[in-house]
Amino acid sequence: MTSSLIAMGVAIFAVVNLVLALAGLSLLFGAFESLFGKPRLTLLRPSKGGNMFAFGFKWNSSKEPAQLDHIKIRLFNPFGSPTQSEVCHKFESKRNSFALEADMGPGLIELLGAQGMDKAMVQVELSSSRDGVCFQFDMKGPKFKKLVMESSDSVENFIKKNKLDVVKVSKPPIDIPIRSFIADTVPGKGAQLAIATNPAFAAQFAGMGSGGGAAAPAAEAVANYAVLKVWIEPGCIVCNACEDIYKEVFEVTSETCLIRPGAPLDNGLKIQEAAEACPVEVIKYTKAS
Numbered sequence: 001m002t003s004s005l006i007a008m009g010v011a012i013f014a015v016v017n018l019v020l021a022l023a024g025l026s027l028l029f030g031a032f033e034s035l036f037g038k039p040r041l042t043l044l045r046p047s048k049g050g051n052m053f054a055f056g057f058k059w060n061s062s063k064e065p066a067q068l069d070h071i072k073i074r075l076f077n078p079f080g081s082p083t084q085s086e087v088c089h090k091f092e093s094k095r096n097s098f099a100l101e102a103d104m105g106p107g108l109i110e111l112l113g114a115q116g117m118d119k120a121m122v123q124v125e126l127s128s129s130r131d132g133v134c135f136q137f138d139m140k141g142p143k144f145k146k147l148v149m150e151s152s153d154s155v156e157n158f159i160k161k162n163k164l165d166v167v168k169v170s171k172p173p174i175d176i177p178i179r180s181f182i183a184d185t186v187p188g189k190g191a192q193l194a195i196a197t198n199p200a201f202a203a204q205f206a207g208m209g210s211g212g213g214a215a216a217p218a219a220e221a222v223a224n225y226a227v228l229k230v231w232i233e234p235g236c237i238v239c240n241a242c243e244d245i246y247k248e249v250f251e252v253t254s255e256t257c258l259i260r261p262g263a264p265l266d267n268g269l270k271i272q273e274a275a276e277a278c279p280v281e282v283i284k285y286t287k288a289s
């Protein structure tokens, strides 16, 4: 009787130890996280600013199978402007945890620059158009903006750290080439439209005033001016717009925008253009008198 009690005690002790050891190993290798962890969205640093949005998403695909292929970012901004907006991107479907960089279009810059962001809510949604599964993450506007602007981990690091699939940078679904109003001449067909806006007939219409009927009135020339000082106020969302317009003056880093040392200040019109293009209006300048 006594020996069977001892044997039972030893067996219970062994089972408890085994369970504890397994739990420890599970924790050690992240299996606990993958089995019992909640779906987790991590905002990452895109390789370039502007429209790009980088994120990593981990979920237990064996517990909640899905083929995720859409990301949407929604702004609920009842006290600001715009009061609502949404940007969406479709990507190659993913069956397991993944990370990617998506081109959300210019709407992302407008969303980040919305007025009244401090009282807004942002929802990031990952969904599947095939099986209807959808994961939603809500956060306050300032937190979303901070995560977008201050995230330091790259997609590549996230993939390496979490042993995920190889990174894929997705392109915008439709790439519309920029074409002029006048189409290229079809090879072998000589006919062209003889109008003032066709460059082939520019010489023919040169010098014709508005009385000529076909030529458009010349735009009134705006005098250029020099700038005394140009600076960036806090709030830059590193969209790159200013650098794209005037790279000799503006340098966009991963965190903010800087004025290059010794930047030329004699082209006020170009600086003005960059300031007007800034979605969060943080470029300020004073005209030289």
Ligand code: SF4
Pocket: 232, 235, 236, 237, 238, 239, 240, 241, 242, 243, 250, 252, 256, 257, 277, 278, 279, 280, 281, 282, 283
């Ligand atoms: S200063 Fe304005 S335009 Fe330039 S990167 Fe920052 S937000 Fe964009």
